[in-house]
Amino acid sequence: MNAANxxxxxxxxxxxTWDEMSDLDKGAAISYIYRLETxxxxxxxxxxxxxxxxxxxxxxxxxxxxxTHAEAVAExxxxxxxxxxxxxTLGLAAEAERSSAxxxxxxxxxxxxxxxxxxxxxxxxxxxxxxxxxxxxxxxxARIGQIDDLMQDGSEAGKRLYMTTIGLFVxxxxxxxxxxxxxxxxVDAPVHxxxxxxxxxxxxxxxxxxxxxxxxxxxxxxxxxxxxxxxAARQSRDEAKTTPKEPTHA
Numbered sequence: 001m002n003a004a005n006x007x008x009x010x011x012x013x014x015x016x017t018w019d020e021m022s023d024l025d026k027g028a029a030i031s032y033i034y035r036l037e038t039x040x041x042x043x044x045x046x047x048x049x050x051x052x053x054x055x056x057x058x059x060x061x062x063x064x065x066x067x068t069h070a071e072a073v074a075e076x077x078x079x080x081x082x083x084x085x086x087x088x089t090l091g092l093a094a095e096a097e098r099s100s101a102x103x104x105x106x107x108x109x110x111x112x113x114x115x116x117x118x119x120x121x122x123x124x125x126x127x128x129x130x131x132x133x134x135x136x137x138x139x140x141x142a143r144i145g146q147i148d149d150l151m152q153d154g155s156e157a158g159k160r161l162y163m164t165t166i167g168l169f170v171x172x173x174x175x176x177x178x179x180x181x182x183x184x185x186x187v188d189a190p191v192h193x194x195x196x197x198x199x200x201x202x203x204x205x206x207x208x209x210x211x212x213x214x215x216x217x218x219x220x221x222x223x224x225x226x227x228x229x230x231x232a233a234r235q236s237r238d239e240a241k242t243t244p245k246e247p248t249h250a
Contacts, residue, residue, distance in 0.1 A: 013056060015056055015057065015060075015069055016054050016056065016057065016073075017073060017076075018073040018074070018076035018077055019076075020054075021053075021054065021057075021073070022052070022053040022054065023087060023090055024051075024052040024053050024090060024091070024094050025051045025052055025053050025054055025057055026074075026077055026087045026091075027087040027088060027089075027090040027091025027092070027094060028049060028050060028051050028052055028070070028091050028094070028095070029049060029051075029069075029070035029073060029074040029077070029091075030074055030077060030084060030087050030088045030091055031049075031088060031091035031092055031095060032047070032048070032049035032066075032067060032070045032071075032074075033070065033071070033074045034088060035047045036067075036071070045064070046151060046152060048062045048063050048064065048066055048067045048152075049062070049066040049067040049069070049070035050062035050066055050095075051066060052094055052098075057069070062152065095158070099158045099161055100161070103150075103161050106146055106149065110139070110142045110143075110146065113142065114135060114138050114139055114142065117138050118131075118134040118135040118137070118138040119135065120135050121135075121201060124198055124201060124202060127194065127197050127198045127201045128190070128193075128194045128197060129179045129182055129183050129190070129193035129194050129196065129197040130179075130183060130190075131197075132175075132179055132197045132200070132201060133175075133176050133179035133180055133183070133197075136172045136175050136176045136179070137172075137176045139172050140169055140172035140173045140176060143165055143168060143169040143172070144169070146165050147162065147165055147166060147169065150162040150165060179193070179196075179197060182196055182197075214226070
């Protein structure tokens with residue numbers, strides 16, 4: 001790619017210059033420059049630029065060509081600090097929306113695959129510890145692919161989804177291990193392990209009882225005030241909210 005004139009090859013149409021780009025595409029370029037300065041050039045390939053609007057830029061996908069173009073044109077945009085902030089915020093919001101949409105699409109595809117391999121029980125009477133463990137094991141394995149995909153998503157939303165997926169993966173693995181331990185303990189009386197699995201399934205399906213059980217266990221069994229837990233977590237989140245550091249170009 002010729003970074004000086006923003007073209008890829010002599011046979012392709014020149015890529016748009018800064019002045020020819022939409023605000024969303026400018027925001028994507030600035031967002032990439034910010035990531036580049038955060039992670040360093042050595043890890044830049046894992047956090048490539050990816051555009052939104054111009055078909056020529058969208059066709060580049062998320063990779064080296066898009067990143068090289070962003071580096072070439074973004075220098076022109078680092079003049080007005082207020083405009084840099086506006087475009088950066090715009091780019092971050094658009095990347096978050098795109099990452100979330102892709103995450104939902106992946107989740108739907110994964111769930112369809114899971115139902116084919118190890119269906120989620122639709123009725124309580126169909127629930128056994130083995131059936132639940134089998135479904136969760138398949139789900140945990142599928143998340144390994146999701147984690148690999150999200151590692152290539154350099155957006156801030158992508159990073160958050162990556163950490164969320166890691167958490168889901170670990171939790172599902174833990175549930176499989178616990179259920180299999182119950183199966184081993186009650187090998188001569190599997191009905192007991194199945195009863196635990198049915199209670200768990202019913203709580204997941206109902207949703208509301210989860211909070212009630214957590215409140216009861218914390219306050220009655222562990223001597224921990226649930227309100228204090230909520231307040232401490234909220235305070236930590238509030239303290240962590242900071243304005244993103246501006247790229248040094250600005």
